[in-house]
Amino acid sequence: MPRPLVLNEDRLFPLEPSARALARELYGTVARLPIISPHGHTDPAWFALNKSFGNAAELLLQPDHYLTRMLYSQGVPLEALGVKGAAADPREAWRIFAQHYHLFRGTPSRMWMDWVLSEVFGIAMRLDAETADAAYDRITDALATPECAPRALFERFNIEVLATTESPLDSLEHHAAIRQSGWQGRVITAYRPDPVVDPEFEGFATNLALLAELTGEDCGSWHGYLAAHRQRRAFFKGMGATSTDHGHPTAQTADLSGHEAESLFDRVKGGHASSQDAELFRAQMLTEMARMSVEDGLVMQLHPGSYRNHNADLFARFGRDVGADIPLRTDYVHALKPLLDRFGNAPGFSLILFTLDESTYARELAPLAGHYPCLKLGPAWWFHDSPEGMRRFRRMVTETAGFYNTVGFNDDTRAFLSIPARHDVARRVDCGFLAELVMEHRLEEDEAFELAQDLAYDLAKKAYRL
Amino acid sequence: MPRPLVLNEDRLFPLEPSARALARELYGTVARLPIISPHGHTDPAWFALNKSFGNAAELLLQPDHYLTRMLYSQGVPLEALGVKGAAADPREAWRIFAQHYHLFRGTPSRMWMDWVLSEVFGIAMRLDAETADAAYDRITDALATPECAPRALFERFNIEVLATTESPLDSLEHHAAIRQSGWQGRVITAYRPDPVVDPEFEGFATNLALLAELTGEDCGSWHGYLAAHRQRRAFFKGMGATSTDHGHPTAQTADLSGHEAESLFDRVKGGHASSQDAELFRAQMLTEMARMSVEDGLVMQLHPGSYRNHNADLFARFGRDVGADIPLRTDYVHALKPLLDRFGNAPGFSLILFTLDESTYARELAPLAGHYPCLKLGPAWWFHDSPEGMRRFRRMVTETAGFYNTVGFNDDTRAFLSIPARHDVARRVDCGFLAELVMEHRLEEDEAFELAQDLAYDLAKKAYRL
Amino acid sequence: MPRPLVLNEDRLFPLEPSARALARELYGTVARLPIISPHGHTDPAWFALNKSFGNAAELLLQPDHYLTRMLYSQGVPLEALGVKGAAADPREAWRIFAQHYHLFRGTPSRMWMDWVLSEVFGIAMRLDAETADAAYDRITDALATPECAPRALFERFNIEVLATTESPLDSLEHHAAIRQSGWQGRVITAYRPDPVVDPEFEGFATNLALLAELTGEDCGSWHGYLAAHRQRRAFFKGMGATSTDHGHPTAQTADLSGHEAESLFDRVKGGHASSQDAELFRAQMLTEMARMSVEDGLVMQLHPGSYRNHNADLFARFGRDVGADIPLRTDYVHALKPLLDRFGNAPGFSLILFTLDESTYARELAPLAGHYPCLKLGPAWWFHDSPEGMRRFRRMVTETAGFYNTVGFNDDTRAFLSIPARHDVARRVDCGFLAELVMEHRLEEDEAFELAQDLAYDLAKKAYRL
Structure with a gap:
């Protein structure tokens, strides 16, 4: 028998009545x-073209690796x-x-x-085998209406600014089209150079x-390569x-001499780097990117510590981003030292650190961010972007780094419709x-x-210079 | 002055009244x-022979390394x-x-x-120097009665199934005797091959x-050795x-070629393996065991990360299992990859992972179990089999792995009388x-x-194929 | 508009009313x-000379690296x-x-x-730009009065015993002067040999x-060097x-033969040790210090795991202790084994362990302290000397080590006026x-x-043999 879907207005608040109030x-x-969504993975084409999204499965299920990984873990x-x-x-697919849907009990998904079901589509019954078809139809029908076109949703969601993430090889044509369209929604890009920085x-090549x-x-030359980065x-x-x-x-950085860096570049540029050289090159490039950030004022973000494509068979069959990335133990104290020795006290330089290794919150990240003027801490990330994850972040970070060395919230998602839910x-x-502290x-x-107000809005705007 | 021993009916429930209710x-x-007790270390002889347990110290104190280690730490x-x-x-010994007994304040012991004192023996006063003798007598007297014989307690405890753990070298005569006895209690074995798998x-030899x-x-041959495992x-x-x-x-696995494995076996079989070879052999054997599990359907459990017999002097004097095993930092992401590359997506294969390193819950184990169809997470183990340990487990695991990639509770104990207490x-x-989530x-x-119901009963039954 | 500064009498108590009560x-x-303040860094000269403290900034701000690091992190x-x-x-400086001051919201500072502002100086308004001058004047004026002289504060704070920390090279003249002065305040020293033990x-030299x-x-000889330690x-x-x-x-220990140790000493004594030799020498010296503690009964404390002077530029400009020490991941299980193999069961030997790596609490430290008779756990230290840090300590340590393998509280501070606040x-x-457990x-x-009572007073006294 279907059950009502209710979003209680007190959800996620503390249990104790005075704190809850x-x-x-x-x-x-x-x-x-x-x-303010300063870091994420939505597709700028949505806002450039403003075409209707397709159907419930295509929009809400298939691209969401949080969902597909859990289903896969249970044999789907x-x-x-x-x-x-x-x-x-x-x-x-939606019926499956x-x-x-019970698998997701207790998860942020x-x-x-x-x-999304309740607030975007007005669905009143909990999703299950019985209600699947009705939900599918209601969502898919709604997606065809103008109210659910990308720009309309952007406005309805009250998004002030949304950053996407693009490779240096991207033409940014969709961003250009958005700007030329006359539409007032602020969609901006971010520079994610991994495809031309990571020899692996x-x-x-x-x-x-x-x-x-x-x-x-x-x-083909180190100096030309750096110049290309500067240009992009x-x-x-x-x-x-x-x-x-x-x-x-990893968070490894390096600070090689010009000659060493040049010679390293020559070894890796052909695409056949040893794993040591690849790691060293990525390390050096973080320091180069820091140098360029000191020059051009772009805020730098570091998201280290994911073992990508851990499931070899799935990677061979489906490629990247199917939910098989697994966090790794991550060191920051030694790893960042070369970069920090060079730019740790540089005026105007800003480096926002993320982690998938919560044991570093109180031990490494809060002490680092509570000292270096350039360092700020990004919010609880990915697997930790969840109520318990956020609480651990605040409890382990605040006492050493305070609130003002953090940067508010990032949704970091390609699941556009979930953005307001995540910020909520x-x-x-x-x-x-905060209520419990009081x-x-x-x-x-x-x-x-x-x-x-700072945590919900101001810190993100300030940290990302928006 | 002796104090009453009271088991409050609300113990361990949340403090906030609505959640408590x-x-x-x-x-x-x-x-x-x-x-359902799918993993533990009780002695099948108890149920085969059904002889009375001896006295309070022999049953409750001497074999319980949780107790003896704490007493030893304070100079006993x-x-x-x-x-x-x-x-x-x-x-x-019991008097000591x-x-x-105050040393155990705040501990699960x-x-x-x-x-056990209250529910099994009806003791109404808190244990201390003054009440020691009365408790000793009451327990020791009760143990001589038919109501405290092993089978009677098994039934009184409402145990549906109890798994013990035996070496491949065990004849399983007690298990055979239980089956032939006509007694209906379900006591089963589990295959623990460490003595013939670990060259150290x-x-x-x-x-x-x-x-x-x-x-x-x-x-003496790799193939004969593997065949012996299959037979056992x-x-x-x-x-x-x-x-x-x-x-x-460690959780290290390997996937050597047949030739490499054979040659490794030849190096270790004499009992004089280098520590690298020993580690590699254990690693390879996990993958071999996985292969056999794919064939025969036995669910595989991995309990890594204990530095055994850390106190050299005590080991020399008393041997294993005297409370001197200390947890180690444990890696799963790299360590399991060889095995997972081979069998991670194999239909019907099931590998239950345990840890003594809680920093891996949210970082490694929940992400792995929330992706690979073969992986499930065992409950909070050993030093973490405790109220706070269980809460950390649920809070760090659930948001990424959900509830359905966990396997209910294991008591993992040789302290037979404490089994109901631990499940409770x-x-x-x-x-x-759950109440707090609601x-x-x-x-x-x-x-x-x-x-x-799932966490208390169904998940264990299903995960262990009982 | 200035706001009142109120110290609520229920601060830090649980929210749930029965637990709070x-x-x-x-x-x-x-x-x-x-x-009982058995470990800290106050200056014995204060109590020897009993001279007035200078001004608000000099006493409360400039030497407090918790404060200066946070200000520096935000660009001051x-x-x-x-x-x-x-x-x-x-x-x-005080105005800045x-x-x-809002940067410290949510921090123990x-x-x-x-x-300090409220209880020592009777300041009734929250510190901010507007109230800065009034607070500065009030504090600075008060410091000139006899009531705020070091000995008077010591008595007013109801300090029974206060340990400072000195190098073997210190003449202890101030301690001698205190003893000769007739003043009854108990100020004692502690032996901190890092400057003559750490080749780096x-x-x-x-x-x-x-x-x-x-x-x-x-x-210049190993035996003379050890004899010098014994003498000091x-x-x-x-x-x-x-x-x-x-x-x-690190917590690394070693147990070299006499010959090896001698030869190692010869390699490091000139001040040009390799980093491996330096580490090995520190490791060996921990075991030597343990040996001497077995002999002379001094309780040994180990505070490992800080990467000192991480900010190279600041170190060059300001030297040590400016808030740029960053915790490191720390291993205890392997690291302590050489020392424990030698003295782990030695009667009367006591080694108090501290950590900056909270992932070791439940995994390594509580199991070690819950077994070895010589080991006790120091309280949550430095960055973790905070409400959340203390709670994590109790929650992760108690279930395995109990309360009686811990040693009460250390303030570990040079900020003399904050000592009562920290103990509070x-x-x-x-x-x-404790209330929540009940x-x-x-x-x-x-x-x-x-x-x-044990946690507030008795355990510290007993553990430190005071």
Whole structure:
């Protein structure tokens, strides 16, 4: 028998009544603030072309690796879900998802999806085998209406600014089209150079050739290669970018002499680097990117510590991003030292650190960010972008780094419809955390109201120079 | 002045009244469910012979390394406790324990022991120096009665199935005797091949010779050795085994070619392996065991990360298992890859992972189990089999792996009388966790009732194929 | 508009009313107990000379690296704060601090400073840009009065014993002067030999020469060097020392043969050790210090895991201790084995372990301390000396090590005025923790009252042999 789908207005607030009451009050002051989304993976083509999204499965299920990984872990073949263009009837894929919806109990995916079903599509019954078809139809029908076109949703979601992430090889044509369209939505890019910085990235040598073609620089030479980066960074900045992003397996940095760096580049540029050279080159490039950030003012982001494509068989069959990336233990204290020795005290330089290794919050990241003027901490990331994950972040970071060495919330998602749900979770959890501090008399009430606004809006805007 | 011993009916439930009320209600639906004990170290001889247990010290104190280690840490010599057959008056040993009972404040041992004293023996006063003798007498007298014979307790504890753990070299005569006895209690074995898999195990070469003798296979050859495993696994399966268990220092796996494996076996079989070869052989054997599990359907368990016998002097004097095993930092992401590359997507294969390194819960184990179809997570283990340990497990695991990639509770104990107490703690903590999720509106009430039953009973039965 | 500064009497207690009520009651029994401060970094000259402290900035801001690091992280130059004798107007430095006081929201520094402002100086308004001058004047004026002289504060703070920390090269003249003065305050020293034990310490070779001069021993020979230690330890003991302290980058110990140790000493004594030799020498010296502790009964403390002076530029400009020390991942299980193999079961030997790596609490430290008779755990240290840090300590340590393998609280500070505030935070957090255990029925009320006293007073006294 279908059950009602209810989003309780007190969800995620502390249980103790006085803290809950204050959390509710704090949340009331930030619930409607515009969304600052300074880091994510939505597709700028959506906003450039403003074409309707297809159907429920295509929009909400197939590209969401949080969902497909959990289903796969319980024996559902990715083919049956139509992942990565596998032939599958979308309605049938949606039914499988709905039948397995209980798997998501206690996960953030459940909270985000319930929000989307209820708030975007007005669905009143909990998703399950029985309600699957009705939900599918309601969503798919709604997607065909103008109210659910990408730009309309962007406006309805009250997004003030949304950053996408592009490779230096991207023409940014969609960003250009958005700007030329006259539409007022602020969609900006971010510079993510992994494909031309990581010698182990698929097609690295080809990517260098494309970079050379795109820039007219000689990307067979270290100096030409750096010049190409400078040129693309400037181009990205022109398309609104205020930040770069770096998705390395480790946080390792290096500070080689010009001669050493040149010789290293010569060894890796052909695409046949040893793993040591590849790691060293990525390390050196973080320091080069820092140098360029000091020059051009782009805020640098480092997202290290993911073992990409851990499932070899799935990678061979489906390629990247099917939910088989697994976090790694990550060191920051030694790894960042070369870069920090060079630029750690450089005026205006800003480096936002993320982690998938929570043991570094209190041990390494908060002490580093609580000292170096250039360092700030990004919010709880990826697997930790969840109520418990956010609480651990605040509890382990705040006492050493304070609030003002953090940067507010990132949704970091390609699941466009979940963006408001994710920001809502973060705002609720943060207001709950602040309320508990007040009720424990570790913070005054007026400060909590100021901080609620800072965490929901101001810090992100300031940290990303938006 | 002696104090009353009271087991409050609300113990371990959340403090906030609405969550406490719901936890109590949830617990009410699972408190009396039969016990599924799929992994532990009780002695099958107890149930085969059904002889009375001896005295309080012999049953409750001397074999319990949780107790003896704490007493030793505060200066009590193991000899005085009669550990490992050291000559000691059992009543005197019990008195020492009782005098030091305050050391266990805040530990799970205190909760388990209080349950045993109160619920099994009807003792109404808290254990201390004054009450020691009365408790000793009451327990020792009760043990001589038919109501406290092993089978009677098994039935009184409402145990549906109890797995013990045996070496391949074990004849399983007690298991055979239980089956032939006509008694209906379900006691099954599990295949724990460490003594013939770990080249650093005491007597490894001798153990191989015994294995050869037992199976008629040539355990001087790699193929004969593997055939001997297959034969013993089949024999164990015949004695009810549904699982294997592997207690390695690390989670390292390997996937060598047949030729490499053979040559490695030749190097280690004599019992003089280098530590690298020993580690590599254990690693390869995990993959071999996985291969056999794919064939025979035995669920595989991996319990890595304990530095065994850390106290060299005590090991020399008392041997293994005297409370000197210390957890180690453990890596799973790299370590399991060879095995997962080979069998990670194999239909029907199931590998249950345990850890003593809680930093891996959110970082490695939940992401792995939330992706690979073969992986499930065992409950909080050993030092973490405790209220706070269980809460950390649920809070760090659930958001990424969900509930359905976990396997319910294991008591993992040789302290037979504490089994119901341990399951009771787990059921209480889980009901408390679920109640808090409901009161935070992250889970609906009907789902919490379903999950309470799953966590207390169904998941264990299903995961262990019982 | 200035806001009142209020220290709520229920601060840091649990939110749930019944637990809060019991916490308040528990706290009531320990709030006024004398302070045992067995480990810290106050200056004995204060108590020897009893000269007035200077001004607000000089006393409360400039030497407090918790404060200066946070300000530096947000772009305030250390010069502007007058750190390390940099020329800066103290009032102006104080104003900068006050303007940035919001940075400390949610940090323990805020709680400590508010206590000092309110309880020592009677300041009733929250510190901010507007109130900065009034606070500065009030503090600076008060410091000139006899009530704020060091000895008067010591008495007012109800300190029973205060340990400072000195190098073997220190003459202990101030300690001698205190003893000769007739003043009854108990200020004792502790033996911190890092400058003559760590070959990478600034001026190591010179330090050895000074040690030789001071003792008349031949510190160019291994045996003379060890004899010099024995002599200085005895001298320190005569000045009240009951403990030694060791601040190594890792917890590595070694147990070399006499010949190996001698040859190692010859390699490092000139001050040009390789980093491996330096590490090995520190490791060996921990075992030598343990040996001497077995002989002379000084309790040994190990504070490992800090990457000192991480910010190279600041180190060059300001030297040590400017807030740029960053914690490191730390191993204890392998690292301590050589020392424990030698002295782990030695009667009367006591080694108190600290950590900056909280992932070791439940995994390594609690299991080690819950087994080895010589090991005890120091309280949450440095960055973790905070409400959340203390709670994590209790939650991750107690279930395995119990309460009685811990040693009460250390303030570990040079910020003299904050000592009562720090002990007050610890007492409140511990009483809250105990109250929650009682309300969860994991502990009886009478036990909680006994433990509150143990944690606040008795354990420290006993562990440090005071």
